[in-house]
Amino acid sequence: MAEKRTSHAYMLLAPEGPERDESARRLAAELVCTGPEPPCGQCRDCRKALAGMHPDVTVIAREAGTKGLRQDIVVGQIRAMTADAQLAPNEAARKVYIIDQADRMNQQAQNALLKALEDPPGHACFVLCAASADALLPTVRSRCVKTGGGVVRQERTGELSDLARGYLEAAASGDLAQTVLFCMNRGKLSREDTEAFAGQVRDAVCDILCGRLKDPGLGRETLMRLDGLMDRALDCLRHNVQPKQIFGLLAAETLRVDEI
Ligand SMILES: [Zn+2]
Known part of the structure; x- marks a missing residue:
């Protein structure tokens, strides 16, 4: 990213939990940062993204149903996301969509996502968070740059x-x-x-x-x-x-x- 080479899709592979959430926010900050060394942690975009309140960073997660959270992330959610992705960003140069529990997307949802990954709007980035890539279609997997939870942290290198x-x-x-x-x-x-x-x-x-x-x-x-x-x-x-x-x-x- 320092060389301005970014992918439009990342797969964050790590066990579910606060650490993964933090890694996802950090990756989002890295994608919207306007500082010299993303994520600088200092610029307005970084601070908002790290705090989980950047208008161009959206989290997609399982929705509430009648009995707690729904089993899957459903196709309607992915369609709404890709429709939103067509619109220009509000503040940052990019729009970042964090799909939490991406391994809970059902087949239809994954197919809808695949279309977006095949022909993404230039400013859109998707971050798929999953414990394992096994539940994802190979065609979805192959379009994502994989990263481990810890990789987003500097010390991992x-x-x-x-x-x-x-x-x-x-x-x-x-x-x-x-x-x-x-x-x-x-x-x-x-x-x-x-x-x-x-x-x-x-x-x-x-x-x-x-x-x-x-x-x-x-x-x-x-x-x-x-x-x-x-x-x-x-x-x-x-x-x-x-x-x-x-x-x-x-x-x-x-x-x-x-x-x-
Ligand atoms: Zn920054």
Whole structure:
């Protein structure tokens, strides 16, 4: 974001709770901030967004029914949101829509959202908050830049493991042999370590895309591909594919021969 590259859709993956709410507000502040280093926390837009009272930041959540909250976020809510998104922002340069419990959108609601994600108004940003991406349509998932709850907090960036850093450096070097060797040497890692590794790489890729971490020389196209690749790796792990195969996939797909 520091480089003015923003996505129009983010998926904030974190357990439900006040921390996730805070992360969502912080991300919204980052999107509407007018300070030099978003989110500056000082400008009018940041302060309003962090306080949850910015007129261009809207939260969509389950509505009250006759017996407490409705089970799902329904299509009418998403349609109202996309209609509102067509209108120009009031104060900020963007309009941000935080969809809380996005994993509670029913199929119809998700399809309506998908249309908005496919052809979003230039000023609209959508932030989908969910505990897991599993309940979301793959077509919705693939249009969002993923971020973990903690990623939005600045301190998270310091936690990048040596393994994830080594992988990104190997990829940034553009050296196919080095990258393949790096991956093939990791085939004996445990499932947990492999999962942690892929999650960290994905978070780091998101941080780099948002300008929170320095790009070691990967470039936007490679970063977008690595984001998708880590998604696939995590998905494979969930379907009991062995770490050895995961690293085989990474060895084959991290670098494209035509990009070297
Ligand atoms: Zn600000």
